[in-house]
Amino acid sequence: MSYRFAVIGCRHGHIARFIDEMQRMGHTCAGIYDAGDGSLARKLAEDYNVPYMNDVDALLEPSVQIVGTSAINNEKMDVVELCERHGKAVIADKPLVTDRAGLERLENVLKRGRIQVGLMLTERYRRSVLTLKRRIDEGALGDITEVAIRRPLKLYREYREPWFFSKTQNGGIIADLMIHDMDLLRWLTGEPIDELHAVAGKSILPEYPDFYDTANIQAVLGGRIAASLHADWHASEKGWAADGRLFVTGTKGCAEVRLSGDPAIAEEELLFTVYGEQRFQREELALAESGLCEDFIRRIEGAEHSGPSHTDLWEASKAVITADETARRLKINTEW
Incomplete structure (x- = not known):
């Protein structure tokens, strides 16, 4: 149709x-x-x-x-x-x-x-993350014990509209950036988020008093999995990429996703795993079976789909708002 x-x-x-x-x-x-x-x-x-x-x-x-x-x-x-x-x-x-x-x-x-x-929630559709999800579901890594995600991004201040720096209008770094990570935690592990402890830091732009440029969250999923999340606006604008990483540790192996690749290897997303008899492996990345909008249309039509559901977007949104509300806020300059 x-x-x-x-x-x-x-x-x-x-x-x-x-x-x-x-x-x-x-x-x-x-x-x-x-x-x-x-x-x-x-x-x-x-x-x-x-x-x-x-x-x-x-x-x-x-x-x-x-x-x-x-x-x-x-x-x-x-x-x-x-x-x-x-x-x-x-x-x-x-x-x-x-x-x-x-x-x-x-x-x-x-x-x-x-x-x-x-x-x-576009991170679900990265080939590296899709392949990681398949390895987890296959049991290659065993029972998941820990997830860590780093998300440094380039600020490009001169291209940002004023609303971007407003906590009221933008929502802040936790709501804006870490919504992806909250979704990935639940999707990759299949476990609910039980606990959240957040810290937001401000080290730049005193002219925007409620703009915070770093965030760190410690979380517990399903009462058994520890998670550590980091986001910041400090990636070098002259650097080769915003060097996002995703690490998963299990009882039988571990995995690392390099979301923007590695300039020493390839400037494309990469997945490395260690499990079973493998000493170290660069995984061949799977192709997505469907796209973001294709999945959404399937949901509209009541057909089977692999995209985020109403429950998924609600839980991810609730998690970032809860973390933001309870975050301890630190300023490098106490006079700001």
């Missing part, structure tokens, strides 16, 4: 993946709309040869069945609730919520069950 889709709220380039995947599957974009600064919306409309819209109502007509959004983070639930009122499935760039009030609004939408809501 062919769908018409639209973008309502366009303030982050991540939404290009939604447009690209939908068009590749043969679906038609009715247009892109943003109520504020429309510069990115205009650029993407030109890049993908789709209409730039000045009126959101045209994208709420019955002929449009699916909406994607990368609105300012604390405005995404406005788009979700708008889509609910008009009976349209909606998928959002992360994060979907930025605080407890947004989480409660999300909970209410999911409980009412009138529409399908999706979240672009």
Whole structure:
């Protein structure tokens, strides 16, 4: 079945993946709309040869069945609730919520069950992570005892809009970046998150008093698995990549994912494992059986899918909001 889709709220380039995947599957974009600064919306409309819209109502007509959004983070639930009122499935760039009030609004939408809501938890679709998931499910690593994820990213301050540095509008480093990690913890281990202990640090940009640039979280899953998460905005902008890593330790082996590869080996995602009779192995990466948008459409149609469910996006969102609320906050300069 062919769908018409639209973008309502366009303030982050991540939404290009939604447009690209939908068009590749043969679906038609009715247009892109943003109520504020429309510069990115205009650029993407030109890049993908789709209409730039000045009126959101045209994208709420019955002929449009699916909406994607990368609105300012604390405005995404406005788009979700708008889509609910008009009976349209909606998928959002992360994060979907930025605080407890947004989480409660999300909970209410999911409980009412009138529409399908999706979240672009794209890390699940990396070939390295998919292959790691398969090894875990096969039992190659034994019982999982520990997971560690490092997520250093490049700030590119000069390209960021002011809302990015606002805790109220953006949600902060834990909600914005570590939503991926909370989802991966549950997905890879199959266990719920029981405990969270977080620390956020501020060492730059005193002109933005509530912008924190590092975060560390210790977690316990299923009462038996320890997890350590780190995110920061300090990756060198001149460096070869934002060098994200994912480590899994089990009773029979271990694995390391290098999300951006290794400049000494290959500048593409890599998975290394040690288990069984293998001394050390660079894994051949599996191909994804489906894409992010393909899975979301299957969910809309009530078909079997491997993408995140309502429960998955709710649990990941709840985890980051809980961690953010309880985080100890440190400042390198106490006068800030």
